[in-house]
Amino acid sequence: MARKGGDLEAFVAFLGGLLAAGLAGLAMAGVGLAVRPTPALRSAALVTLGAVWLTATTTVYWRLRARTR
Template identity: 85%
Template sequence: MARRGGDVEAFIAFLGGLLAAGATALAMAGVGLAIRPTPALREAALVTLGAVWLTVTVTVYGRLRARTR
């Protein structure tokens, strides 16, 4: 019986996105210790984290779904 739905792939992709965003956040925190971040830089960092999470999640999900077909 073939498995359908893609729930496992979606969960793995979600966790992959969180892992990538977390690693990016740690790198940004390290840079933030070296320089004095401005409010504009903080906002850009939040936008970047959101973009990283979304991009990695969609990419991983697409690759996992393509592999199962």
């Protein structure tokens, strides 16, 4: 019986996006210890984390959906 939907792929993609954003956040925190972050730099870091999460989630989801078809 073929599985329909894509809920599992979406959940795995969400977790993959969180993992990628978490790793990017840890790297940014390490850089923040070495360099004194300004408010503009903090805002740019938040935007970057959001973009990393969205890009990673979308990419993982598309690859998983293509694999199941």
